[in-house]
Amino acid sequence: MGSQKFERSICKVCFSDCYSFLLVLNLLLYSFPVLSQDKNIMDNLAERLHLQTTNKPKLSVYLQTSKGIYETGEDLWFKGYVLDAQRLLPSALDKTLYVQLEREDNNQVVLQEKLQVGNGFVDGHIHIQDSLRAGNYRLSAYSSRSFNAGSKEFHGFRKLKIVERISTQPKDTTFLGQGRAIKNDSIHFSVFPEGGHLVSGILSTIGFKAVDAKGLPKDVLGTLYENDKPLLTFKSTHAGMGRFLLTPNSNKRYHIKLKGPSPQQVYILSGIKTQGKVLQLLNTPKEELVFKVSQSSSLKKESVYLRVQIRGLVYTIAKALLDKETIIKIPLKDLPQGIAEVTLFNESLKPVAERLVYVNHDQKLYIKAILDKGEYLTKEESKLRLKVTDQNGDPVVAHLGLSVYDQIYKTPEDCKTIESHYQLSTQLKGTLYNPGYYFDEKNEDRKQALNLLLLTQGWRRYVWNEQSLKAQKPLDSLYVKDHVEGELAYIKKRKNTTKQSMVVIYNPLEEGNETFIPLDSLGRFALTADHLKMGRKLYIKHFGTDRDRIQVTVKDPFNAINKIKETKYNSYPLAIIAEKEAYNESDVKAWASIQEGVTLDEVEIKGKKKRIYRDKYLSKLDSLANLEMTERTSDYVCKLDNFLNCPFHRRSSESKKPVEGEVYKEFMFLKNGVWITGVVPIGDYVFKNPPLPPYHYPHLSEADLMSKYNLMSTEGYSLKKVFYEPVYDEIEQTNGFPDYRNTLLWKPDIITDEKGEATIRFYCSDINTKFIGIVEGVGISDEGFLGTKSFEFFVRKRK
Structure with a gap:
């Protein structure tokens, strides 16, 4: 090994879809130069992975909400982050975000909206009707380039709880990884040899994971036996996971017994290869990854390649000449934060070992939230200063979302953050348990625990793995588009009628905004973001005559979304809490502050039934139609x-x-003997003149009006609502109306300045309790820079 030389070359590789990335070739060579043949091999290893990423969604969506528990009658405020799925930067590709609020128990959609995305960010609100049934809900978000791939898992949603009233804080919860576990005798125990397999005579790291009958982590203590004799003992160190070292012998038998109520259960350790190659991670310092590659002494000397990719982008390929064993070092300087898949290829470019490892854990947003006080009086002004830096303390321009709310509205079961969502949940298949643990700086063992997680997940669970990408097939006919599709069709057409080439769309509440939309040869047209942003309710008009029967239709994009949802399952991280301490709505009594208000008895108001058009424009058309009928x-x-x-x-x-x-x-x-009307009688006659019912002109339904004026209506983007922020003077602070706001602040569009700073002011309400603040965000120009920060303060009642 002492005679090895280290050479590096850097080249830039560009592919047809305009993605370009830096390919760093770290070459570990004996005394021969870099050949063009080596470069071609390395380019091939990079390109064959990149070509498979076309089956993956280009974007990924994360939802941040103003709190976790809502009462009926409140507004649900939310922010959507639409990021490039590979680089984790805000993306301007998609302009429309489709949002649904649905019940968790039966998947019933109770509300759906379209919102305009601006450069990767969007914020909106949903009013929770008083009639909405209490329970668990999902707020889901979809966009064209985040929801069309063949992936079976869906992550773009936030779990919420809706209650009628809330009063007491949910009981404290305890995570299983922090000292309390769910009792269950049945254990599922799995082992994961590092690199994928065990080879006789080569020292290997073996990870293990234990879960109970419900699939929840289980701490275990066990013994490994060799030929029925105890060889070593081991125990889990985090959430049922752990590891031990073993030099296996293919001529010997191995099994594992766990200490506990079922000692008779034996787990066989099999699949030991007589010869092969082993990949082992030696350490993970900040500057570089150090791997040892070993092979059986019976195998010939050959060149091997080590490829490092993160989210489908190849960053490093190293070449080494392997005899018995060699050390390969991978610099981390140019790699972003995230899960890296390290794959070892033999001379024939066949993968022989793989390993997942988390790199550049500290490359993130560091958010400081500094309040001018730790305790405030009711209705007092608060001043919050935010400062965002990178791992080196340099300022970062970041796009942040901030919420400040009463701690009672925090959901203990929800452990999802922007970091865990983008860096773990969307990167690994299957359910993760309390992924926020690995990003919380309070946990000193978080990096070691994360290494265990990736060791026991196995590379096949990595969504950007080459084999996983090959297995994904894009959906053929079911897809969500960034625009809304429409069509003009002739039900009946005269011979000499000129074929229409366009329709016009407009918002009748805004003057002079009529926009013409061209039709293709089949009469189809598209409503883009420029059209949808014209207003909440829009009208489309065609130019047919009375003798033509024309039908204009607009497809509902949610139909395609609902169809695609049937092919996926919802994946959400679990915060493992003891069942008896989970929040239970039945334990919640009426909020005490409600008693200070006045509750009105139900009043039923009855009136004469009358045809009413809620839409002002339709009312105007109805009046015009009535005037026309009066004339005719x-x-x-x-x-x-x-x-x-x-x-x-x-x-x-x-x-x-x-x-x-x-x-x-x-x-x-x-x-x-018959009463005759409408004609003049002849001769003598007997007559009468009874009163008729009140006179009415013919009733025109909404459909009649739309048909009469060649119109059809469609919905544009949801209207934005401003979050209410009161300002109090000294008199109002003591003698003003009661203020029972439980969410003091919702600010989804904070952008820090060039110093990485932003200052926010807000006023407290009359609720005297502990409030918590949550800040989340993403760096605007720094790849993969995500961060979250929480803070708290108290509000005391004025004397």
């Missing part, structure tokens, strides 16, 4: 006798038009 009606009223359609006095200067709602009389005479 053949009905008339005799001014002399007030008869409707009087047979004696036909339409003349002595007649008038009927008035809506007026009561008129009808002339009738008796002939052969």
Whole structure:
């Protein structure tokens, strides 16, 4: 090994879809130069992975909400982050975010909206109706380039709890990894040889994981036996996971017994290869990864390649000449934070060992939240200073979301953060348990625990693994688009009718915003973000005549979303808490502050039934239609006798038009025992003139109005609402109206300045309790820089 030389070359590789990345070739060579053949091999290893990433979504969505528990009648505030799935930077690719609020128990969608995305960020709100049934809900978000791939897992949602009223704080919860476990005798125990397999005669690291019958982590203590004799003991060190070292012998038998209530259960350690190669991570210092590559002495000397990729982008390929064993060092300077898949290839470019390792853990947003006080009086002004830096203390321009709310509305079961979402949950298949643990600086063992997690997950669980990417197939016909599709079709068309080439879309509440949309040869058109942002309710008008029957339709994008959802399952991290200490709504009594208010008895108001158009524009069209019908009606009223359609006095200067709602009389005479109307009697006759029901012109439904004026309506983007932030003077602080806001601040669009700083002011309410603040965000120009920070303070009642 002492005779080895280290050479590096750097080249830039660009592919057809305009993705370019830095490919760092760290070459460990004996005394021969870098050949063009080596470069071609390395380019091939990089490109063959990159070509598979076309099956993966280009973007990834994360939702941040103003709190975790909501009461009916409140507003649910949320922010969406739409990031490049590989670089974890805000993306401007998608302009539309589709949002659904759905019940967790039966997947019923209770509300859905479209929102405009601006450069990777979007914020909105949903009003929770009083009629909404209490329970567990999901707030889900979809975009065109984040929801169309063949992946079976869906991560783009946030779990919420909706209650009618809340009063007491949910009981404290205890994570299983921090000292309390769920009792269960049944254990599922798995072992994971580092690199993928064990080779006889080569020292290997073996990771293990134990879960109970519910799939939850279980701490264990066990013994490894060799030929039925105890060889070593081991125990889990974090969330049922641990590891031990073993030099296996293919001629010997190995099994494991766990200490506990079921000692008779034996786990066989099999699959030991007689010869092969082993990849072992020796250490993970900040500057470089150090791997030992070993092979059986019976194998010939050959060149091997070590490829390092993160989220489908190859950053490093190293070449080494392997005899018995060799050391390969991978510099970390140019790698982003995240899960790196390290794959060992033999001379034939066949993968022979793989390992997942987390790199550059400290490369993140460091957020400081500094309050001017630790305790405030009710309705007092608070000043919060935010400062964001990188791991070196240099300022970072970041896009942040901030919420400050009463601690009682925090969901103990929700452990999802922007860091755990993008760096772990969306990168690994299967359920993760309390992933926020690995990013919380309070946990000194978080890096070691994360290394255990990746050792026991296995490289096949990495969503960017080459084999996993190959197995994914894009959906053929079911896909979500960033625009809304429409179509104009002729139900009946005259021979000489000129084919329409466009339709017009407009918001009738805004003057001069009519926009023409071209039709393709099949009559199809697209409503883009520029159209959808024109207003909440939009109208599309075609230019057909009365003799043509034309139908304009707009596809509901949520139909495609709902269809795709059937092919996926929802994946959400679990905060392992003791069942008896989970929040239970039945334990919650009415909020004490409600008693200070006044509750009104239910009042039922009845009135005359009347046709009402809620839409102002339709009301205007209805009035125009009524005016037109008034002008064209053949009905008339005799001014002399007030008869409707009087047979004696036909339409003349002595007649008038009927008035809506007026009561008129009808002339009738008796002939052969039958009462006749509408004609003049001959000879003597007996007559009567009974009153008619109030006169009404023909009723036009909404559909009638739309058809009459060649219109159809569609929904644009949801309207933005401003979060209410009161400002109190000294008099209002002591003698003003009561303020029972439980969310003091929701600010989803904070952007730090060039110093990485932002200052926010807000006022407390009359609730005297502990409040918590959550800040999350992403670096605007720094790849993979994510961060979250929480803080707390108390509000005391004024004397």
